[in-house]
Amino acid sequence: MKLLSSIRRQRSLLNCAPISARQSADRSMRSAISRADGSVEFTNQQNFDRAVARLVRLIPIPAESAEWFSEKDLVPTSRLPWKKMVHNPAVLAISIAVAVIAGVFVFNFLSRLNDFPGSATARKLLGVAASTRPVMLDPVNADAGTLSDLFFMKHGLEHYDVPAEFADFGTIGCRVFEDDESRRIAQIWVSEKRMQFFLFPAERDSKTGVVLRFPGWRYVHQEGWTGVVTEHSGVCFMAALRGHDKDFEPYISKSADK
Amino acid sequence: MLGESRKAQEVFHATLREAAQRAARGELPSEPFWLFHDARWRCLEATKSDLQPEALEIDEHDVAPTAASQIERLDPMQLAIWISAAPDPQRTALALFYLDEFDYREVLDLAELKLNELSRFLSNGRRQLQAWLDAKFPQQMDV
Numbered sequence: 001m002k003l004l005s006s007i008r009r010q011r012s013l014l015n016c017a018p019i020s021a022r023q024s025a026d027r028s029m030r031s032a033i034s035r036a037d038g039s040v041e042f043t044n045q046q047n048f049d050r051a052v053a054r055l056v057r058l059i060p061i062p063a064e065s066a067e068w069f070s071e072k073d074l075v076p077t078s079r080l081p082w083k084k085m086v087h088n089p090a091v092l093a094i095s096i097a098v099a100v101i102a103g104v105f106v107f108n109f110l111s112r113l114n115d116f117p118g119s120a121t122a123r124k125l126l127g128v129a130a131s132t133r134p135v136m137l138d139p140v141n142a143d144a145g146t147l148s149d150l151f152f153m154k155h156g157l158e159h160y161d162v163p164a165e166f167a168d169f170g171t172i173g174c175r176v177f178e179d180d181e182s183r184r185i186a187q188i189w190v191s192e193k194r195m196q197f198f199l200f201p202a203e204r205d206s207k208t209g210v211v212l213r214f215p216g217w218r219y220v221h222q223e224g225w226t227g228v229v230t231e232h233s234g235v236c237f238m239a240a241l242r243g244h245d246k247d248f249e250p251y252i253s254k255s256a257d258k
Numbered sequence: 259m260l261g262e263s264r265k266a267q268e269v270f271h272a273t274l275r276e277a278a279q280r281a282a283r284g285e286l287p288s289e290p291f292w293l294f295h296d297a298r299w300r301c302l303e304a305t306k307s308d309l310q311p312e313a314l315e316i317d318e319h320d321v322a323p324t325a326a327s328q329i330e331r332l333d334p335m336q337l338a339i340w341i342s343a344a345p346d347p348q349r350t351a352l353a354l355f356y357l358d359e360f361d362y363r364e365v366l367d368l369a370e371l372k373l374n375e376l377s378r379f380l381s382n383g384r385r386q387l388q389a390w391l392d393a394k395f396p397q398q399m400d401v
Contacts, residue, residue, distance in 0.1 A: 012377035016355070016362035025361065044321045048384055049356070051329035056356045058334040062263060065270050 010035065014042060019049045117203040117212035118236045119220055122229050125185065126222035129196045129240040137173030137189050144169045144188055144197060151176065151186050151199070159233035160186050160199040165251050166239055169195070193247065198238040202231045217252050219245050228252055259301040259353050260342055269304055273297045294368050298350055305346075318385035319392050328391040340390065347371060348379040355380055 013032040018025055025033065036042040085091050140147070145167025151160040155176045169190040176186050179200075186199040203212045211234045220227045220238075227240040228248045241247055260266045273296055280286050289295075322328075329337075341352045350369040354360050355376075360368065366376055 009373070012373050013362070015377035015381045016365070016373070018361055019356075026363070029362070040323075041321075044323050044325065045384065047323070048321045048325045048329070048388070051326035052337070052356050052387070055329055055332060055334050055337050059338050060334070062267055065267055 014045075017042070017046070017049075019046070019053045114219065116214045116218045116229070118200070118214075118229065118231070119218070121179070121183075121200055121203070122198075122220045122227050122236070122238050123222045124179070125198045125200065125238060126220065126225040126227050126240055128185075128187070129198070129227075130223065130225055130242075132187065132189070132196065134173060134189060137175045137187065139173050140171045140188075142171050143167060144171050144190055147171065147174055147186075147188060150174070155184065155186075157184060157186060157199070159235045161232065161235070161237070162188070162197060162199070163230060163232070163237055166190075166195075166197060166237075193241050193243075195239055195241045198227075198236075198240065200236050200238075202234050202236045219248075259298070259349060260305060262342075265304050266301075269297060269300045273300055291364065291368055294354075298368065302346060316386045317389035317393070318382065319389040321384050321388050322392070325388055325391060328395045331395055332391075340387065344383065347375075348383060351376055351379040352383045 009028075010032045013029050014036050017029065017033055017036075033042075086095075140150075144162045145164070148161045151157040157176065169192040172189045172191055174186065174188040176184055179185055183201050186197075188197040188199075189195075190197065204210060205212060211231075213231055216230065218229045220229060225240055225242050226244055226247065227238045228245075228251075229236055229238045231237075239248065239251070260269065273293065276296065277286075277293055286292075341349060341356070343349075344352060347369050351365060351371060354365045354368055355362075362373070362376060365371070366373060369376070371379070
């Protein structure tokens, strides 16, 4: 029964086979045509249909009707109202994509706007600050400002000075370590607001080796941590804490350059 | 579809006028071929009061290999009148199919037919036209 029904359907499809090859045909039609291709009956049918179609095209169209198909648009193209356009899924998707790209671009632009020589290192060190535990540092009980001598005497680090704004804070511990670029970093933990200080070599011009200086204090941010950085004598100092810019306002001078 | 130029023109103009008005109001239907649906119903409406072709036993011949040359000898208007004389929905099926613009699925949709019905109408139409052609342009029979 199924075979009979399939043969009937194929026969029906063949009777409706497209006249010209340019007409699209679905899979079942293509299959029916490929089975019948070359048969005398089907060839006769196709020749018959093509001849009729050629003749149909010769049926004259009255002049009054042909006027409707002049160069003018039959139906004026209506512009889509903007509200309809906005609700079009394609327009909506493109708009969202453009907005996201623009957002990323603006975010990157604003991030770079506050960049300064050494800001990349400063951000990395904010990550170090977040993961540091007090036991990792050597216990020291002294003012932060007095540690310059320790760094010079014990580690040979010159100009690793804590600026006056932060020099009076009592130290909990300190250490000197090398970062992934073998630069020697001094880290100090103070009791005031559980702040951490970092002293690291300022960025230099890769060709000339000249220190890339920047004036005043600069802010950096990384995952909830904020750092305030300044450069002096080829060494950068960064005070870091978990918080916001305003947490540093009482400490740094009013001349801070944001 | 109508077999009469004046009526065809009236239907044509009425269909396009209505379409233009709907477009101006921004009420164009989203369904494909709505204009052809509309035109078809107007044609059927226009012929409702006319004499309808009777369901006669019409001669049918197998499609001949020489059919193409017979068709070439036909006047296009004769073919148009022959198609318009067919009872609907066969008339619609033949008219749409031989416009050579629609595939069978579109004709099924436009003429509201099933595949086996369209197949029968087209097949019978061919055989009937062949019989008419044979009567009009008799072929020399091989002996």
